[in-house]
Amino acid sequence: MVSRVIRTIRRCGLPFLLPLACGAASTHAQTQTIDNARALQNYMLNCMGCHSPTGAGVAGKIPPLRHSLGYFMHLPQGREFAVRVPGASNSALNDSELAEVVNWLLMSYNREELPADFHPYTAEEVARLRRPALAEVAQRRAYLVELLHQQGIAAMKPSY
């Protein structure tokens, strides 16, 4: 009984907080295609409360997810970073849903920032990268921004 509850929490985050999101989570197939309506709904339920409805973030507190996140896709470590930040890593979204939300953010709001050879996340990639959640987020971010600047991507802002 106890182990079943723990398994459920592992799979679904805290299902008693988000029973609907979790119920939907386990049923649909793992897929790389983006269902915009579903991605938006999952964003609203799991990310928007902090990152704001438009993904603009909150100055000095929450980084934007539009016209910024795409730069991280120029680095393999950046792909990892984007799904290992605690808000993404620990979300109630399953791997397939998290892949979809991040792909949706990238394709809808970061097109100009993406590398030419960008390929969307798969559920498998997210499963491989998302855990454990990052502990030293600010340090890791500063390091990645430095790498991006070294690659000539000067538009990536160190602070938000």
Ligand code: HEC
């Ligand atoms: C409880 C508030 C909160 C929620 C909910 C949240 N985030 Fe975040 N997110 C943050 C904060 C704060 C940061 C800055 C790094 C840190 O301190 O974790 C961040 C950073 C990020 C970053 C790194 C961006 C950058 O430029 O450094 C990404 C990507 C991200 N979040 C994605 C998501 C996604 C996707 C979701 C929903 C599945 C989500 N977050 C839910 C608060 C949140």
